[in-house]
Amino acid sequence: QEQMVQSGAEVKKPGASVKISCKASGYTFTNYYTHWVRQAPGQGLEWMGIINPTGDGTSYGQKLQGRLTMTKDTSTSTVYMELSSLRPEDTAVYYCARDGAMVRGVLSAFDMWGQGTMVTVSS
Amino acid sequence: DIQMTQSPSTLSASVGDRVTITCRASQNIGTWLAWYQQKPGKAPKLLIYEASSLESGVPSRFSGSGSGTEFTLTISSLQPDDFASYYCQQYNSYPRTFGQGAKVEI
Numbered sequence: 001q002e003q004m005v006q007s008g009a010e011v012k013k014p015g016a017s018v019k020i021s022c023k024a025s026g027y028t029f030t031n032y033y034t035h036w037v038r039q040a041p042g043q044g045l046e047w048m049g050i051i052n053p054t055g056d057g058t059s060y061g062q063k064l065q066g067r068l069t070m071t072k073d074t075s076t077s078t079v080y081m082e083l084s085s086l087r088p089e090d091t092a093v094y095y096c097a098r099d100g101a102m103v104r105g106v107l108s109a110f111d112m113w114g115q116g117t118m119v120t121v122s123s
Numbered sequence: 124d125i126q127m128t129q130s131p132s133t134l135s136a137s138v139g140d141r142v143t144i145t146c147r148a149s150q151n152i153g154t155w156l157a158w159y160q161q162k163p164g165k166a167p168k169l170l171i172y173e174a175s176s177l178e179s180g181v182p183s184r185f186s187g188s189g190s191g192t193e194f195t196l197t198i199s200s201l202q203p204d205d206f207a208s209y210y211c212q213q214y215n216s217y218p219r220t221f222g223q224g225a226k227v228e229i
Contacts, residue, residue, distance in 0.1 A: 035219070045159075045167065045210055047219040061218045095166055107214050109157035111178065113166035
């Protein structure tokens with residue numbers, strides 16, 4: 001079945017980097033954009049950025065510009081999100097989410113989500 | 124950035140109640156609005172897209188309406204499984220933005 005499976009929880013010290021993976025299965029990876037969204041404990045949802053599965057296209061939210069890098073490995077249908085110079089306020093659950101705009105030909109909501117990856121930043 | 128404002132933030136209701144959550148956009152987004160349901164410890168789940176289209180597999184007691192800057196999510200008869208948080212999201216432009224959430228509790 002269609003699913004997005006993320007890597008496991010991480011604990012990092014301030015100033016370190018974290019890299020999370022999101023592996024797609026059950027659908028054509030290159031037909032869907034992937035977004036990343038995070039949620040701090042007890043807080044709402046924050047959009048982080050988007051990666052185009054074909055070519056080199058990425059777009060990041062202004063808040064995380066300079067610290068955020070999204071990459072992909074088309075051969076394994078996996079998207080990666082790396083956040084550097086971690087701060088305690090980056091403690092959150094990080095989600096990847098699928099966007100079907102390419103398939104539908106119109107703007108699209110996020111119709112599938114990974115299970116989430118908890119990242120804890122603490123000294 | 125487009126700001127999304129939901130109301131109320133918390134809503135106390137009972138099984139069988141009709142529940143309405145409102146979402147306002149700071150500028151015209153047409154009908155590029157989605158509603159998600161999130162339960163504790165789980166990823167959000169898409170309920171409604173394009174303001175009023177029901178995602179496949181979502182019960183028909185959920186409905187959405189609105190366009191431009193004013194939108195509503197309605198649950199016609201609240202069920203025990205519906206106690207959760209609900210988020211609106213605009214996907215008219217970048218950055219994609221979410222409302223702050225509305226928690227439906229007993």
